[in-house]
Amino acid sequence: MLASFQILVLATFAASLVYWLLPAGWVEGRRAVLLVTSGVFIWIYNPATLFIAVATALLAWLLYGITRRYPQYGWLPWLIVLPLVLNAITPLDQLIPFPAGSPRSVLFTTLGTLGMSFYTFKLYVSIKQGLKLDSLPFREVLTTTLFYPAFPAGPIDGSQKFDHVALSRDPDIRRWVMGIGRIGIGAVKAFIIGGWIQTTLADALFGAPMSAMYEQGWDGPVQALLFAFVAFAYLYINFSGFTDIAIGAGWMFNLDLTENFRFPLIAHSIQNFWQRWHLSLSKFITAYMFKPMLRRTGKTALSLIVTFTLIGLWHKASLGYLFWGIGHGSALALTAWYRAKKRPPIPLPHVVRRAGGIVITLTFVSLMSTIANQPSNRVLARYVLSFVGIHVA
Amino acid sequence: MTRDEALAVITKALIATVGSVDGDLAEDTNLVDDGLLDSLDSMTFLFELENDLGSKLEAIDETYDDFRVGALVDIVVQATS
Numbered sequence: 306m307l308a309s310f311q312i313l314v315l316a317t318f319a320a321s322l323v324y325w326l327l328p329a330g331w332v333e334g335r336r337a338v339l340l341v342t343s344g345v346f347i348w349i350y351n352p353a354t355l356f357i358a359v360a361t362a363l364l365a366w367l368l369y370g371i372t373r374r375y376p377q378y379g380w381l382p383w384l385i386v387l388p389l390v391l392n393a394i395t396p397l398d399q400l401i402p403f404p405a406g407s408p409r410s411v412l413f414t415t416l417g418t419l420g421m422s423f424y425t426f427k428l429y430v431s432i433k434q435g436l437k438l439d440s441l442p443f444r445e446v447l448t449t450t451l452f453y454p455a456f457p458a459g460p461i462d463g464s465q466k467f468d469h470v471a472l473s474r475d476p477d478i479r480r481w482v483m484g485i486g487r488i489g490i491g492a493v494k495a496f497i498i499g500g501w502i503q504t505t506l507a508d509a510l511f512g513a514p515m516s517a518m519y520e521q522g523w524d525g526p527v528q529a530l531l532f533a534f535v536a537f538a539y540l541y542i543n544f545s546g547f548t549d550i551a552i553g554a555g556w557m558f559n560l561d562l563t564e565n566f567r568f569p570l571i572a573h574s575i576q577n578f579w580q581r582w583h584l585s586l587s588k589f590i591t592a593y594m595f596k597p598m599l600r601r602t603g604k605t606a607l608s609l610i611v612t613f614t615l616i617g618l619w620h621k622a623s624l625g626y627l628f629w630g631i632g633h634g635s636a637l638a639l640t641a642w643y644r645a646k647k648r649p650p651i652p653l654p655h656v657v658r659r660a661g662g663i664v665i666t667l668t669f670v671s672l673m674s675t676i677a678n679q680p681s682n683r684v685l686a687r688y689v690l691s692f693v694g695i696h697v698a
Numbered sequence: 699m700t701r702d703e704a705l706a707v708i709t710k711a712l713i714a715t716v717g718s719v720d721g722d723l724a725e726d727t728n729l730v731d732d733g734l735l736d737s738l739d740s741m742t743f744l745f746e747l748e749n750d751l752g753s754k755l756e757a758i759d760e761t762y763d764d765f766r767v768g769a770l771v772d773i774v775v776q777a778t779s
Contacts, residue, residue, distance in 0.1 A: 437759070576736050587737060596741040603749075605742050637738065644717050 310492055313550075316342060317454070317488070321557040325476040332472045336448055339467075339558065343451035347420075355451075358424060361388045362450040365428035366443045369435045382432040389425045393622050422619060423459045424450045426589055430463035433593065438465075454554035458547045460563040460585035467560070474559045487553030495546025502539040510535065519684050523691035530668070530692075536678065537671035541569060544583075563588075569670075573662035575636040578670055590616055605641050610634035617677065625685050629677035636669065704774035708767060711746035715739050725768035740765060751777065 320342040327334045347355040365385050372381040427449050435441025441464060448467040455462070465471075507515040510531060523529040548565040555562040563585045572578035579587045590612055598608040610631060617630025651658055679685035687697040699707075705723060712719050712729065716739060729735045735743055744762070747770075748754055757773045764770075 576738060579738065580736055591737045591741055595738065596744070599741060599745045600748075600754075603745075605745075609738070641738070641742065645715065646717065 310496065313346075313454070313554075314485075314488060316346070317554050317557055318485075321481065321484075324558055325481075329473045329475055332469055333444070335472050335558075336444055336467075339448055339472075340444075340451060343448075343453040343456070346453040347451060347456065354420065357388065357392075358420070358450050358456075359447065361385070361421075361424065361428065362446045363443070364388065365432055365450075366441065366446050369432045369441045369446075372432065373436060373439070376436075382429055382436075385428050385432065386425055389421055389619075392421055420456045423461060424456070426461045426586070426619075427459075427463065429593065430461060430589065434463040434465055452555075454551040455562060458544060458551070459583075460548060460551065460565045461589050462563050462585065466562060471560055477559050480556045480559055484553040484556030487556060488550050489553075491546045491549025491551075491553060493546070494542050494549060499539055499543040499546060502535060502542060507535060515539065519680055522687050522696055524696070525694055526692045528691070529688060530672075533671040533675040534667070536675045537667075538570075540674055540678070541566070570667060571663055572666045572670075573659050574640060574666055575633070575669065576640050577662075578666055579637070582670075586616070606638035609638045609641070613637070620677065623677075624682050625677040625679050629673045632669075632673045632676075699775055699778035701771050701775060704771045704778070705767070707750050707774060708747065708770050711743055711750055714746045715743040723767050725766075725771060727767045729765040729767065729770075730763075731765070735765065747774070753777070 320338055324335050324338045327338070344355060347358060364387075368382050368384055372378060375381070428446065431441060431446055431449055445464040445467050449462065449464045452467065503516070504514045507513065507518070511518055511528065513521060515532075515536065518532060523532060545566045552562045552564065565584050565586075567581040567584065569578055569581040572581050594612045594615065595608055598612055599605060602608055602611075611634070613634030614627065614630035617626040617628075617633075620626050620629070653661075676685060676688065679688055690697055705725075709719060709723055712723070712734065716734065719734070727734070729743070730737070730740055744755075744758055748758075751774065755773055755777050757777070
């Protein structure tokens with residue numbers, strides 16, 4: 306994994322040098338550097354993935370053009386999810402007869418599936434921004450889709466991050482150096498701390514690495530709860546590490562990708578959690594799903610539950626993520642209802658309420674996340690039953 | 699609608715969203731940056747505002763993010779003039 310990471314760093318280093326050798330006026334030359342580097346990376350993973358990503362970008366551009374021509378059909382941009390739905394039914398890269406056995410890198414093991422989920426949302430944002438600005442060049446759509454550091458795990462940014470202004474900036478050596486530092490931080494989080502949690506810490510706590518727990522099961526509620534905390538800590542460290550790598554790589558090209566995390570482990574309520582966790586997704590949910598649904602239904606609770614259920618299924622069409630969506634939506638709805646009803650705060654000192662809020666929120670999101678990420682319905686049932694002391698082999 | 703009337707409608711929508719508001723709203727208050735609304739609240743607030751006005755505010759689309767009270771008053775006054 307680290308070897309693949311080293312290749313990514315060296316490629317980014319070389320690409321950024323070529324990028325900055327081109328004068329600021331040669332924006333399309335700089336764009337070509339980004340596109341060629343990204344294209345090569347994704348091709349190495351799987352040529353079919355590159356083909357599907359380019360085709361989806363083309364679909365987005367066409368949907369933009371059609372919606373611009375026929376604004377009365379405001380739902381048309383949502384058709385961008387069609388490839389994602391098709392992929393959920395049958396993995397698209399297996400349908401296309403590209404040569405088998407392409408040299409997949411370990412770093413990009415899940416790149417195809419995750420990448421598609423992320424670039425689908427990026428493309429929707431790009432279409433909406435394009436309609437607002439009345440301009441969406443295909444080359445910007447393509448750069449947004451393929452930009453390789455952000456391809457597997459976001460953040461979810463629209464085409465504006467890769468427009469003419471962004472690519473014509475002067476070199477900034479300070480940001481370039483900071484970018485290398487940020488990539489380093491991301492690597493330490495994703496590979497070293499993440500690896501330590503997955504193996505050493507899990508082994509010390511459960512007598513087995515995390516991956517083995519799904520096979521052997523959990524002894525009881527205490528171990529199952531502890532596993533939830535450890536699994537969520539791993540998810541956060543790993544996910545935020547990859548986001549750091551993406552943002553750092555962006556800085557090396559003087560590009561600003563959206564920050565995705567603000568210390569989510571200290572969130573003191575579920576609302577506060579969504580102001581700290583996966584911010585680009587949170588922004589997407591709020592702007593493009595929750596608000597239109599609220600306008601349509603007029604019901605906050607219903608809109609929250611439906612929105613988060615759909616977001617859960619966007620992550621993965623599974624029972625675990627269905628529970629995750631309903632759980633998060635319901636918790637947010639309950640919080641909104643409680644606030645709107647002007648219920649008095651619980652009569653405890655502020656610091657106690659805040660600490661209690663952090664513990665309850667962390668417990669809730671850890672459990673929801675662990676339920677969502679169980680590898681199968683059978684393992685999910687085994688995990689849930691362990692909370693009532695039933696051990697299923 | 700006058701600016702004072704618009705401010706009253708905004709205050710009402712804010713109370714419907716978060717339960718209560720301490721003191722009067724000033725035009726330079728930013729409802730999000732000053733912590734009165736979070737991102738989800740802000741959408742509920744805009745919905746309540748449109749509900750109170752009885753019509754959709756064209757200036758506010760999905761990506762609207764200027765929650766300065768003065769800017770909202772401008773929009774409400776313009777929409778009702």
